Amino acid sequence: MERTLLHDLSKAPVGPASHLIDGLSQAASDGGTMDVISPLNGTRLTTMARGTVEDAEAAIAAARAAFDDGRWSGLAPAARKKILLKWADLIEAKAQELAVLGVRDNGTEIAMALKAEPLSAAGTIRYFAEAIDKIYGEIAPTAPGTLGLVHKEPVGVVGAIVPWNFPLMIGAWKLGPALAAGCTVVLKPAETASLTLLEIAKLALDAGLPPGVLNVVTGEGAVVGATIAESNAVDALVFTGSGATGRRLLEASARSNFKRVYLELGGKSPNVVFADAPDLDEAAKVSAYGIFRNSGQVCVAGSRLLVERSIHDAFVEKLKQVAETMVVGDPLNPETSAGAINSEAQLEQNLRFVAEARAAGRQIVTGGERILQETGGYYMAPTIVAGVSPEDAIAQEEVFGPVLAVIPFDSEDEAVAIANGTDFGLAAAVWTADLSRAHRMVRRIKAGVVHVNTYGGADVTVPLGGVKQSGNGHDKSLHAFDKFFDLKTAWIKL
Numbered sequence: 001m002e003r004t005l006l007h008d009l010s011k012a013p014v015g016p017a018s019h020l021i022d023g024l025s026q027a028a029s030d031g032g033t034m035d036v037i038s039p040l041n042g043t044r045l046t047t048m049a050r051g052t053v054e055d056a057e058a059a060i061a062a063a064r065a066a067f068d069d070g071r072w073s074g075l076a077p078a079a080r081k082k083i084l085l086k087w088a089d090l091i092e093a094k095a096q097e098l099a100v101l102g103v104r105d106n107g108t109e110i111a112m113a114l115k116a117e118p119l120s121a122a123g124t125i126r127y128f129a130e131a132i133d134k135i136y137g138e139i140a141p142t143a144p145g146t147l148g149l150v151h152k153e154p155v156g157v158v159g160a161i162v163p164w165n166f167p168l169m170i171g172a173w174k175l176g177p178a179l180a181a182g183c184t185v186v187l188k189p190a191e192t193a194s195l196t197l198l199e200i201a202k203l204a205l206d207a208g209l210p211p212g213v214l215n216v217v218t219g220e221g222a223v224v225g226a227t228i229a230e231s232n233a234v235d236a237l238v239f240t241g242s243g244a245t246g247r248r249l250l251e252a253s254a255r256s257n258f259k260r261v262y263l264e265l266g267g268k269s270p271n272v273v274f275a276d277a278p279d280l281d282e283a284a285k286v287s288a289y290g291i292f293r294n295s296g297q298v299c300v301a302g303s304r305l306l307v308e309r310s311i312h313d314a315f316v317e318k319l320k321q322v323a324e325t326m327v328v329g330d331p332l333n334p335e336t337s338a339g340a341i342n343s344e345a346q347l348e349q350n351l352r353f354v355a356e357a358r359a360a361g362r363q364i365v366t367g368g369e370r371i372l373q374e375t376g377g378y379y380m381a382p383t384i385v386a387g388v389s390p391e392d393a394i395a396q397e398e399v400f401g402p403v404l405a406v407i408p409f410d411s412e413d414e415a416v417a418i419a420n421g422t423d424f425g426l427a428a429a430v431w432t433a434d435l436s437r438a439h440r441m442v443r444r445i446k447a448g449v450v451h452v453n454t455y456g457g458a459d460v461t462v463p464l465g466g467v468k469q470s471g472n473g474h475d476k477s478l479h480a481f482d483k484f485f486d487l488k489t490a491w492i493k494l
């Protein structure tokens, strides 16, 4: 991005944010607001509406009415496609502005944010828009005297509750297929990353999305999110966030109308490096970026490094060198490779995990501390902890920070046992030059995605979803539509 533009955008005043309900910007019903604190310097960026139960109910009612009167689901799929493609174009046209606003709100480094946020969101929306007029129902292979038709119908009103890391990317994973399928949506962004989602929702109106089809309510999860989860007028919930919240959503569904609940709940992803990895320098570099980019605030981050014992010390040394040369700091500097921690609370949680490991005698190879405190922002040095036992909290729980737990192993079986030895199953990687071993490991590791001789990287064409306590259902790829269609059979006597 051109530097003067970046500078201007990073200083631009940000006005107070309101909900978007039924096509209108609306303040909270009781006038309440909450401060939006920038993690770059700890100062107030702006304020946003602190949603009330009434606000969430108004948004749900708007989405319900918009679904039930067919203003969106009743359009030809090709007509929905046209509007969604226009929306993607408008997002792309404002990509730089959106990326900088997002960075100021949530702290992701700008080089990554531009690609991973507005541009990724536009690409995702386009993918699902383009697909929607190419999806057919079925004719069942019944006996000649009957005709069995299987219709795919939009599920109805979708509640989408999304997190603060990559709000546009993850938001688009939900909004793209939901809206393309003909559903209407009530979106609840995270407290610390709402601004860009509100902006793109306004662009959807400009693109011709009818009012009430996409509603956004900001505020606290326990108020706004909980009201959506408990509502009998919401037909499905799609969520990315913590396991604790996921459990509450399932409980709320059980207490209310059994709405379908799809959860993407993070992980403790194993990155397994065998001594025969084709290029250990490359493996160290990619592994370091696989945990430290966006300061580890990535659900698929490779937060457990399993290294074959014969190369353990040399490999950890290589990693240390990469970690120590990464540029950590102001995420609006294009050279930065790891930006801010999203909030002070998250930073404190990261440091608690490290303190516990240190107290247990684990080796802090590098990092372990808050840095750049003089900026007022929330920054942490890339942290490598070695000598970790697979049972340690730092090897079992999702830190969601720039903290890598290193565990040695001696055999393939042991690597598999450690890799599968957590409650999670989201992502993984295996580094080896042995083709058979690579395929064996892909099959044996319980995870939604297993990378081979790389870490991270995927696109909208492949599904992302967890197994075990990493969740259920899939974002991305045509499989993402499954969450938003109901199957209806027409059984016809001929």
Ligand code: ADP
Residues within 6 Å of the ligand: 161, 162, 163, 164, 188, 189, 190, 191, 219, 220, 221, 222, 223, 224, 225, 226, 229, 240, 241, 242, 243, 244, 245, 246, 248, 249
């Ligand atoms: P994270 O650890 O990523 O912040 P959370 O699960 O706390 O994960 O937050 C993810 C999303 O869930 C946010 O939009 C948040 O506001 C929302 N949320 C938090 N608590 C609840 C709740 N009790 N009910 C519904 N949504 C919630």
